Amino acid sequence: MKLLTHNMLQCHVKGVRNGYPLRIEAQQDGGRFEVEVREAEFSADFLRHILPRLDWAALLEAAKALGEVAVGLPDAPPTDAMMHDDAFLQTFHRILLEVTVVEGELVCPESERRFAVKNAVPNMLLHEDEV
Amino acid sequence: MSRPELYGPATVVYNKEAAAKYTDASRNVEIQAKLTARAIELLALPKDGKRKFLLDVGCGSGLSGEHITEAGHTWVGTDISEDMLNICEERESGGSVCRSDMGDGLPFRSNSFDGCVSISAVQWLCNADRSCDVPKLRLKRFFTSLYRCLVRGSRAVLQFYPHSPEQAELITTSAMKAGFSGGLVVDYPNSTKAKKYYLVLMAGAPCMEVPLGEGAAGEAM
Ligand SMILES: [Zn+2]
Numbered sequence: 110m111k112l113l114t115h116n117m118l119q120c121h122v123k124g125v126r127n128g129y130p131l132r133i134e135a136q137q138d139g140g141r142f143e144v145e146v147r148e149a150e151f152s153a154d155f156l157r158h159i160l161p162r163l164d165w166a167a168l169l170e171a172a173k174a175l176g177e178v179a180v181g182l183p184d185a186p187p188t189d190a191m192m193h194d195d196a197f198l199q200t201f202h203r204i205l206l207e208v209t210v211v212e213g214e215l216v217c218p219e220s221e222r223r224f225a226v227k228n229a230v231p232n233m234l235l236h237e238d239e240v
Numbered sequence: 241m242s243r244p245e246l247y248g249p250a251t252v253v254y255n256k257e258a259a260a261k262y263t264d265a266s267r268n269v270e271i272q273a274k275l276t277a278r279a280i281e282l283l284a285l286p287k288d289g290k291r292k293f294l295l296d297v298g299c300g301s302g303l304s305g306e307h308i309t310e311a312g313h314t315w316v317g318t319d320i321s322e323d324m325l326n327i328c329e330e331r332e333s334g335g336s337v338c339r340s341d342m343g344d345g346l347p348f349r350s351n352s353f354d355g356c357v358s359i360s361a362v363q364w365l366c367n368a369d370r371s372c373d374v375p376k377l378r379l380k381r382f383f384t385s386l387y388r389c390l391v392r393g394s395r396a397v398l399q400f401y402p403h404s405p406e407q408a409e410l411i412t413t414s415a416m417k418a419g420f421s422g423g424l425v426v427d428y429p430n431s432t433k434a435k436k437y438y439l440v441l442m443a444g445a446p447c448m449e450v451p452l453g454e455g456a457a458g459e460a461m
Contacts, residue, residue, distance in 0.1 A: 114336040117352040155291035233340040233347040
């Protein structure tokens with residue numbers, strides 16, 4: 110799971126109103142937590158295109174949960190000047206599109222429902238009584 | 241050839257072995273390539289050559305996603321089959337995937353994607369695998385959540401294999417009820433073999449550029 114994907118994911122359990130953003134935590138059983146950097150094609154245009162759609166606070170919180178591998182984002186959404194600064198764009202690209210949560214869990218802020226991330230795939234399948 | 245969804249739920253049909261087989265069969269690869277290329281064409285994305293953010297519903301092992309990557313776009317995929325998704329990760333098809341049942345609604349917040357493609361998946365919604373699975377409800381949850389997570393003015397192109405004209409009608413009607421406009425595009429309608437159905441949906445009106453008010457550009461009266 111890339112952080113871009115995480116930025117769009119929300120808890121869709123029936124009756125939940127504010128299932129966003131999902132907290133990123135270690136797996137409850139076994140405490141597994143694994144993060145990798147997986148190369149992705151760089152596009153400055155894409156970063157500028159997607160920026161207005163991001164929830165910046167959610168991205169910051171997610172990056173913080175991943176620790177050192179995702180350090181380098183400003184507290185406020187990047188300015189236009191930053192979005193034309195190559196060094197910043199490279200950092201932004203790495204955090205948004207290359208840093209990958211391989212093992213962990215996503216936790217809904219409202220229902221505390223935990224969704225497992227295994228082999229980089231978040232499992233958002235619902236149980237019968239959650240639909 | 242009978243179609244896999246007639247046997248049972250996707251999770252059962254696409255177990256590990258079947259998932260690997262499906263991904264390797266070269267005929268499948270070729271068909272998926274053609275269907276995906278056509279679906280991307282029908283998306284009618286702005287021709288600015290810029291990378292877009294797309295959703296692939298029922299992405300399976302990433303065969304369609306690979307073509308989205310090749311077409312120069314970033315994508316997120318969803319599928320119900322864990323085995324298919326694991327192959328997708330192994331093959332590094334370029335997307336970021338999550339496991340979910342489209343009939344439960346998509347787990348994404350509003351205005352996330354510039355478009356959606358789906359290859360050979362939507363007919364699964366009409367299967368009742370579990371006692372609580374009523375096709376109409378599943379279709380409603382799917383299309384409502386799809387409409388919500390698309391950027392206004394964008395499109396979804398869903399290629400599918402209807403079992404009957406009634407099923408095609410049911411799927412199309414559900415999409416319209418969720419707010420989409422658009423309809424069915426049938427390629428090669430006179431050939432039983434080559435005939436293909438694409439549900440082409442528009443999520444609201446395209447973003448309109450509001451013209452400047454007179455005198456607003458600073459020109460003198
Ligand atoms: Zn929740």
